[in-house]
Amino acid sequence: MKAFKGALFPIAFLLLWEIGMRAAHVESDSLAAPSQIVVAFGQAVIDGTILHRTGETLLAALCGLCIGGGLALVFSILLGLVPAFARLMQFSIELLRPLPPVALIPIAMLIFGFGFSMEITLCAVACFWPVAVYGHAAISNIEPQLLEVGRVLRLSPAGRVMKIVLPAALPRYFVAFRLSAAVALIIAVTVEITINPLGVGFELMKASQSLHPDRMFAMLLWIGVMGWSINAGLLLAQRRLFGSAGVPVRGR
Amino acid sequence: MRSNRALWYVGSIGVTALLIGFWQLVADHGNIPAVFLPGPDRAWDALISGISDGPIGKVTGATVERMVFGWGLASLFGIALGSLIGSSRRAREYLAPSLEIIRPVPVSAFMPVVMAFLGIGANMVLVVVAIGAVWPVLLATVHGVSAVEPRLLDVSKVMRLNRFETLWKLALPNAMPDILAGARLGLTVSLVLTVVAEMLTSENGLGYYILLEGRAFHSANLFAGVILLGIIGLISNLALQAAEARLLPWTKR
Numbered sequence: 001m002k003a004f005k006g007a008l009f010p011i012a013f014l015l016l017w018e019i020g021m022r023a024a025h026v027e028s029d030s031l032a033a034p035s036q037i038v039v040a041f042g043q044a045v046i047d048g049t050i051l052h053r054t055g056e057t058l059l060a061a062l063c064g065l066c067i068g069g070g071l072a073l074v075f076s077i078l079l080g081l082v083p084a085f086a087r088l089m090q091f092s093i094e095l096l097r098p099l100p101p102v103a104l105i106p107i108a109m110l111i112f113g114f115g116f117s118m119e120i121t122l123c124a125v126a127c128f129w130p131v132a133v134y135g136h137a138a139i140s141n142i143e144p145q146l147l148e149v150g151r152v153l154r155l156s157p158a159g160r161v162m163k164i165v166l167p168a169a170l171p172r173y174f175v176a177f178r179l180s181a182a183v184a185l186i187i188a189v190t191v192e193i194t195i196n197p198l199g200v201g202f203e204l205m206k207a208s209q210s211l212h213p214d215r216m217f218a219m220l221l222w223i224g225v226m227g228w229s230i231n232a233g234l235l236l237a238q239r240r241l242f243g244s245a246g247v248p249v250r251g252r
Numbered sequence: 253m254r255s256n257r258a259l260w261y262v263g264s265i266g267v268t269a270l271l272i273g274f275w276q277l278v279a280d281h282g283n284i285p286a287v288f289l290p291g292p293d294r295a296w297d298a299l300i301s302g303i304s305d306g307p308i309g310k311v312t313g314a315t316v317e318r319m320v321f322g323w324g325l326a327s328l329f330g331i332a333l334g335s336l337i338g339s340s341r342r343a344r345e346y347l348a349p350s351l352e353i354i355r356p357v358p359v360s361a362f363m364p365v366v367m368a369f370l371g372i373g374a375n376m377v378l379v380v381v382a383i384g385a386v387w388p389v390l391l392a393t394v395h396g397v398s399a400v401e402p403r404l405l406d407v408s409k410v411m412r413l414n415r416f417e418t419l420w421k422l423a424l425p426n427a428m429p430d431i432l433a434g435a436r437l438g439l440t441v442s443l444v445l446t447v448v449a450e451m452l453t454s455e456n457g458l459g460y461y462i463l464l465e466g467r468a469f470h471s472a473n474l475f476a477g478v479i480l481l482g483i484i485g486l487i488s489n490l491a492l493q494a495a496e497a498r499l500l501p502w503t504k505r
Contacts, residue, residue: 095486
């Protein structure tokens with residue numbers, strides 16, 4: 001019943017859209033009926049466009065996530081375990097963090113030109129701050145007694161990080177990576193729409209500018225499905241792996 | 253203890269100064285061509301001269317105006333629609349799942365679609381910014397308005413408040429922390445979308461300006477524009493933080 005109520009609105013919307021388009025015999029450069037969109041989507045799947053372009057976008061987003069998230073992981077461990085470092089970096093972080101990643105598009109273009117490297121760089125920059133900030137908070141929230149145990153056992157600093165800090169902070173790091181994966185996809189698509197001739201974003205832009213509304217909506221739909229399934233898949237993994245341990249602290 | 257913290261803060265400003273000094277050193281003596289990396293001195297000069305007798309002042313104004321208008325529009329609409337949906341259980345049941353499905357879609361993907369409908373122009377930029385910035389506020393309002401403490405709702409029944417009064421006097425104040433958090437996220441989103449939309453549509457603004465200067469290899473001007481965007485992000489964030497502290501004195505820890 002609940003699922004039915006939730007599905008009613010989108011279904012009614014799509015039906016009205018289809019009926020309206022057919023009844024009025026609309027020939028439009030910007031609007032296509034849902035049935036035409038489904039056909040265009042099917043064609044894009046068959047001719048391999050979807051697979052090819054999705055691969056490009058996901059590759060760029062994933063590489064950016066790994067590079068940016070990896071660097072941020074190291075940075076956040078330093079912030080969390082060396083309080084003096086965190087205090088000394090405070091002003092620089094406050095200054096750098098509000099810079100929108102898209103502002104760096106022209107700089108990345110100047111250095112790398114079109115292609116994967118500039119997109120990966122921008123995704124990495126965008127993923128850096130969420131992981132760094134959440135990770136820092138995660139490490140600050142570790143039970144102090146755990147750290148004391150590490151001291152009593154005379155673990156080396158590397159041992160303390162590997163055996164105590166990372167396992168204790170892992171659920172929250174996973175949350176940070178989940179949020180960053182969404183950010184990486186957003187930035188990848190944005191960069192592709194704006195400037196980079198790669199991936200699903202470029203395909204969407206191409207369809208829009210060549211006045212193929214059916215293909216345009218099909219690509220929009222597909223980008224939506226990508227965003228939605230990445231989010232849902234990671235959320236499921238988080239619940240399976242960590243239960244309620246990954247629930248983030250409220251606030252920033 | 254307090255002066256201790258202030259001292260650390262001064263120290264962290266010193267670290268920032270060191271980093272800028274390092275940037276200068278790399279730009280002057282590193283092997284990076286000046287076309288790619290201008291030193292902070294050149295970026296600063298470009299910023300000052302661009303503001304005093306160049307186009308930077310004007311394009312910055314245009315960008316800030318779009319960002320604030322788009323965000324304001326989105327916030328008003330988001331709060332209004334959000335309280336409508338949030339305050340009615342039936343509306344929530346029918347509409348909330350649709351909202352949840354649309355939410356993870358990267359908002360910039362709507363941009364080419366809006367462009368196909370409205371063409372390229374100032375209106376299109378505003379619409380795109382508003383569409384993108386509406387989600388955080390809308391969802392936060394739905395959540396905040398619907399999560400009113402049940403006993404407060406009982407009070408409103410006893411006092412015979414009608415639906416609008418309940419919303420205005422109980423639900424909205426209750427949702428305030430959520431709404432302001434959503435609005436802050438919305439402002440960040442609207443800055444990003446303003447910049448992207450300007451780049452796409454060649455509308456006069458900071459986004460288009462840095463793209464042009466980058467293409468012309470005027471890297472000092474490019475960096476000046478990027479620094480300005482950082483400053484806009486910083487100031488807008490601080491302003492909303494101050495507003496939050498002002499409007500929600502009870503949440504202060």
